[in-house]
Amino acid sequence: QSLSSKKILIVYLSRTNNTKALAEIIHKQIGGTLVSLELEKPYPQNYQATVQQIVHENETGFLPPLRTKIGRIQQYDVVFVGFPTWGMQLPPPIKSFLHQYDLKGKLVIPFNSNGGYGIGSSFQTVAELCPNSNILEGFMTRGGSERDGQLLVIQGARAKEAETIIQAWLRKQKLL
């Protein structure tokens, strides 16, 4: 089915803007409302401190409160959810988002950038947290590697390439 009559929300979490670049490409191709998820209390600048904090949050199941509020989530038919892989898991702020907003009955489409180790359990966790949604096959690509000092890499020629791959994925999913 075509998306032309559907209301689309594109929500993403991004620390070094790789996932943001993917979100903007999707937005450019299919439109909708683009929202960056921000926290009440941002993570530290320091990479190692952030890694440690996330390990702890994952262990305790802590759901970091979101500063971003989404108005009338019921209005959307399709929700793209974008995030980096953190510690081979779904980042805690995305867990917060999926706990806070009921995506029942909606088409939910994950997308991801990662440092080269893949999505880990992240897409599986999205499915678990959206038991009453229709989950489409997600998109993932290699982004940066903050550990190795590689921040934004999805730019220039890499962004053009990502655009082509994303378009093919959206077509395959019959979204374009």
Ligand SMILES: Cc1cc2nc3c(=O)[nH]c(=O)nc-3n(C[C@H](O)[C@H](O)[C@H](O)COP(=O)(O)O)c2cc1C
């Ligand atoms: C705290 C933290 C943990 C990460 N853990 C992983 C990981 O487990 N596997 C992986 O492939 N990349 C990992 N990365 C790298 C990011 O997934 C990758 O750089 C991604 O493109 C970042 O997206 P962003 O620019 O939208 O923030 C981690 C990055 C951070 C900051």
